[in-house]
Amino acid sequence: MHLIHKPDIPSSEITDESLFFGRRKFLSAMGFGGAAMAVASSPLLACTNDAAGQASQDEKPNTWEEITTYNNFYEFGTGKGDPSKNAGNFRTRPWTVEIAGEVKKPGTMSFDDLLRGLPTVERTYRHRCVEAWSMVVPWNGVLLKDLIAKLEPTGNAKFIEFTTLLDPAQMPGQRSRVLDWPYVEGLRLDEAMHPLSMMVTGIYGKPVPNQNGAPLRLVVPWKYGFKGGKSIVKIRFTERQPATTWNMAIPSEYGFYANVNPTVDHPRWSQGRERRIGKLFQQPTLMFNGYADQVASLYAGMDLRRNY
């Protein structure tokens, strides 16, 4: 299990779990706690245990099966099982990405040219849907900040916009008007430059499956999942805040920021708790999805109730 390196979960967030796990290790060393011994021999846990932090059973990554069969990708249907059923023949090669707006050299690049030369990373992140379910996913890809540096935005660029492929022939969901297609998402440029923000090309060291947004999707772990646009064909740098799909569709429910915030409920349900896929009981949702140490300063002075 060399795939899972440094999980980006701040140690301050895992104190309870590491204490808990540390105590279990202590107990088993003392000859107590057979269950702890059994758990420690599982390769997955040994692996997460090796990586500093994330020494918790509760934070072990979801399975490949869970991650690839319970999806939101409305282009392939609105049911959680629809994307895995309907995206099988989706063509992700050849793939090009248009670079537009406030950038030194606008134009179109092949997938390979876009990523060429950028260091690849493996990051195990919490993944929290606005619908109050969550997973832990070992993503592979590049840091968005490295890609942005390569694309050389101009001094006018304040935001970045990501557009998903528009192709109703391949994407049956786009033949109905559940959303205004294509799917568009965006970030403030400083959020995009944050070292947690990723352009994902893989999961568990394999190419990202079509249902998870092949060949290239955005992942911003402290925000609700809908910010992470899938199957990106256009990246545009703008001076003004871009119009984003869910925010345009239902502004009272989906803010532009969409930071995970247990104290600001969705108008129709609580955001205080979440169901981790594969677990029986709900668990508390953490401020900024547990990444507050790393990202709260991005929002200093902002009213997070107004800027939800």
Ligand SMILES: Nc1nc2c(c(=O)[nH]1)N[C@H]1C(S)=C(S)[C@@H](COP(=O)(O)O)O[C@H]1N2
């Ligand atoms: N193009 C596109 N991107 C999308 C969506 C979508 O419907 N279309 N759904 C979003 C939502 S609501 C979530 S929770 C995540 C789900 O990602 P996953 O299926 O890989 O877990 O993708 C986001 N990206």
Ligand SMILES: [Mo]
């Ligand atoms: Mo979501």
